[in-house]
Amino acid sequence: MNPSLNIEMDEKYFRDNVLPLKDKLFRIALRITFDRAESEDIVQDTLIRVWEHRDEWSEINSIEAYSITICRNLANDRSQKVESHNVELTAEISERSDASNMDERMIRDERLGIIQRLMKQLPSPQKEIMELRDIEGMSYKDISKILNFSEEQVKVYLFRARQKIKKSFTNIDEYGL
Amino acid sequence: MNMDYKYIEQLLERYWQCQTSLEEEQILYLFFSQNDVPENLRPYQSFFAYERSQMKEKLGDDFDKKVLSHINTSVVKARKLTFIGRTMPMLKAAAMVAIIFMLGNVAQKTFLSDNNVLDYNYAAYKDTYSDPKMAYDQISSALQKISKGMIKSENKKADSLHHSKGALGIVNHQAVENE
Numbered sequence: 239m240n241p242s243l244n245i246e247m248d249e250k251y252f253r254d255n256v257l258p259l260k261d262k263l264f265r266i267a268l269r270i271t272f273d274r275a276e277s278e279d280i281v282q283d284t285l286i287r288v289w290e291h292r293d294e295w296s297e298i299n300s301i302e303a304y305s306i307t308i309c310r311n312l313a314n315d316r317s318q319k320v321e322s323h324n325v326e327l328t329a330e331i332s333e334r335s336d337a338s339n340m341d342e343r344m345i346r347d348e349r350l351g352i353i354q355r356l357m358k359q360l361p362s363p364q365k366e367i368m369e370l371r372d373i374e375g376m377s378y379k380d381i382s383k384i385l386n387f388s389e390e391q392v393k394v395y396l397f398r399a400r401q402k403i404k405k406s407f408t409n410i411d412e413y414g415l
Numbered sequence: 416m417n418m419d420y421k422y423i424e425q426l427l428e429r430y431w432q433c434q435t436s437l438e439e440e441q442i443l444y445l446f447f448s449q450n451d452v453p454e455n456l457r458p459y460q461s462f463f464a465y466e467r468s469q470m471k472e473k474l475g476d477d478f479d480k481k482v483l484s485h486i487n488t489s490v491v492k493a494r495k496l497t498f499i500g501r502t503m504p505m506l507k508a509a510a511m512v513a514i515i516f517m518l519g520n521v522a523q524k525t526f527l528s529d530n531n532v533l534d535y536n537y538a539a540y541k542d543t544y545s546d547p548k549m550a551y552d553q554i555s556s557a558l559q560k561i562s563k564g565m566i567k568s569e570n571k572k573a574d575s576l577h578h579s580k581g582a583l584g585i586v587n588h589q590a591v592e593n594e
Binding site: 243249252253257260261264265268269278281282285286289353354357369371372373374375376377393396397400401403404407 | 430431432433437440441458459461462465466469470472473474475478479481482483485486500503
């Protein structure tokens with residue numbers, strides 16, 4: 239095929255299928271780095287890297303899973319360099335939710351802080367799986383591809399994470415924690 | 416209303432068991448994002464609301480432009496070539512037509528020029544004998560046969576003339592005797 243025609247088709251595919259992933263990638267990077275500017279850079283680097291590997295697109299089953307894997311790797315590499323940012327998220331989130339509507343103001347009670355802490359305290363694969371499933375709304379299949387687990391393993395980890403959250407609710411109710 | 420909550424309670428129970436589909440989980444998020452959630456379900460509201468609030472994190476509008484400008488450095492190179500890119504299909508079509516015509520001509524020539532048509536290209540003639548001496552012998556014996564035949568027929572002509580003369584002589588002789 240003519241390479242110049244190919245590149246136009248690739249650009250269209252990129253605009254339609256890769257670029258729309260930016261917010262999801264941003265959130266995933268943000269949950270790893272806790273730094274908005276850093277996360278934006280990571281997403282940009284991720285998208286450029288996906289573009290540069292466009293000759294491999296035909297061999298990729300899920301461009302979404304592929305992009306998320308790159309994004310997570312980049313974010314993990316960089317957050318290892320800049321450790322200790324973890325405390326900032328709580329402040330940042332409650333600050334931003336000030337600007338949002340009535341619904342959220344009602345919800346912004348002490349429980350939000352508890353849940354945040356709870357989610358953060360989940361051990362490694364449970365936390366990521368819960369985030370990919372519940373916040374990003376991804377299928378078990380795609381999560382299993384990104385994290386290199388079987389679908390069954392993903393379900394088991396997610397089950398444990400959700401059970402922990404559920405249990406913590408009964409604790410909150412019973413002991414007012 | 417009660418029916419609805421029963422359904423939500425069931426969904427919630429199945430959610431903790433990881434038996435809900437993505438669509439059913441969306442229903443839960445939608446349900447817990449509204450204001451009037453019944454008392455018994457309210458504890459879970461903050462959990463689902465937290466997850467939903469996380470979903471709202473987004474990049475700025477100028478981000479697309481930034482990424483696309485990076486990518487266009489490679490696309491711009493291609494844009495310079497688009498004239499050739501655009502005319503390429505036409506050139507290809509023209510080349511195909513030319514090839515078909517040429518093939519047509521060749522086919523016409525090969526099918527129409529049968530063996531019965533005289534071939535004037537003497538240089539293309541092929542020898543039927545590989546050994547020149549054998550060929551010489553063959554042709555010379557053939558020529559000898561012809562010349563022998565010619566000599567024989569010459570002699571026969573002469574003989575028959577001679578005989579007829581003789582016969583005439585006899586006739587004449589008899590005629591003289593009869594007189």
